[in-house]
Amino acid sequence: MKFTKRNLWLLIGLALLILAPIGQGRYIVYTLTSWLVFSIAAMGLNLTLGYAGQISLAQSAFMAVGAYITALLTLNGIHWIVAMPIAVLSSFVLGLLIGFPALRVKGHFLAFVTLAFTTLVFLVLRNEDWLTGGPYGLSGMPRPDFGLFNTGKNINFYYFTVFIFVIFSLLMYQIVRSPWGRAFKGLRENEIRAESLGVNTRRITLLAFAIGSAAGGLAGSLMTPLVQFIEPGSFALLHSLRILLMVIVGGAGFFFGPVVGAGVVIMLPEVLRFTEGYYLMIYAVTVVVLIIFCPKGLVGLGEIISRKILKKKEVRKDFEQGAKL
Numbered sequence: 001m002k003f004t005k006r007n008l009w010l011l012i013g014l015a016l017l018i019l020a021p022i023g024q025g026r027y028i029v030y031t032l033t034s035w036l037v038f039s040i041a042a043m044g045l046n047l048t049l050g051y052a053g054q055i056s057l058a059q060s061a062f063m064a065v066g067a068y069i070t071a072l073l074t075l076n077g078i079h080w081i082v083a084m085p086i087a088v089l090s091s092f093v094l095g096l097l098i099g100f101p102a103l104r105v106k107g108h109f110l111a112f113v114t115l116a117f118t119t120l121v122f123l124v125l126r127n128e129d130w131l132t133g134g135p136y137g138l139s140g141m142p143r144p145d146f147g148l149f150n151t152g153k154n155i156n157f158y159y160f161t162v163f164i165f166v167i168f169s170l171l172m173y174q175i176v177r178s179p180w181g182r183a184f185k186g187l188r189e190n191e192i193r194a195e196s197l198g199v200n201t202r203r204i205t206l207l208a209f210a211i212g213s214a215a216g217g218l219a220g221s222l223m224t225p226l227v228q229f230i231e232p233g234s235f236a237l238l239h240s241l242r243i244l245l246m247v248i249v250g251g252a253g254f255f256f257g258p259v260v261g262a263g264v265v266i267m268l269p270e271v272l273r274f275t276e277g278y279y280l281m282i283y284a285v286t287v288v289v290l291i292i293f294c295p296k297g298l299v300g301l302g303e304i305i306s307r308k309i310l311k312k313k314e315v316r317k318d319f320e321q322g323a324k325l
Helices: 005-019 026-051 059-075 080-102 107-127 154-177 179-189 191-196 201-227 237-250 257-293 297-310 317-324
Strands: none
Touching: 005 154, 026 059, 026 154, 026 179, 026 201, 026 237, 026 257, 059 080, 059 107, 059 201, 059 237, 080 107, 080 201, 107 237, 154 179, 154 201, 179 191, 179 201, 191 201, 237 257, 237 297, 257 297
């Protein structure tokens, strides 16, 4: 395989992920782990929204499904490595079901459908206390133990999350580069044209929702052992909007856009803590400015700047040959 600059940057990024928690306190390690977990959820939403063009406000609901299924199973003695696939598969199936309205409605109407689903999941989690613990939630979920590697310590769980994040990113990259990925982009740009070229838009729409939802379930499955306490408020509509903000700020339709956006949304408030009571105000203004002046997100802005810097002056071939023509 040819070694490119992109591969070099990926290796540098992986090295930074490995080195980031060294010498840091428990809270910083926890924050870094949260960033990776939300990056997975945001990458799933980016597939649905950024690549396939389907608006969804239900990502936190799918995180809730993954988190609660994982919590219930692990509290009953089932290992995380068994509980996680069940949670992801459940989110995938629910995503398929939610995808059916997308075959009928588009735009903000679809957003209202997914909003209703998020509200429904929140109400079920809050009211069915015999199963979910109601407003008091569930606690005491164990972190996975793999014998030679125990994730009980924060730094161990961080490296475990890095491993899951890398595997997930590779799978997502293969999906985006596959014929499915090109079909997703065709659906986003022009559904009628895509269908005229032989794309089964119904199947692709359902797949976009299902795969994105499965990513949300995976993020929820990681969130459960990370915080070891979950309650309905952790997966309310506000968190769906937060994940949507990660995609927009980072750059919808760019592969690493959600990762950058999650970093901004998760890390920026922590960086601004020194401003005390003003940090939320500064954070809000910063996000608004980014959205106004970087409509393609930070990754999109970086791509535009790099193109302008690295752009070579093109010389017409007929000018090169001059009098020979």
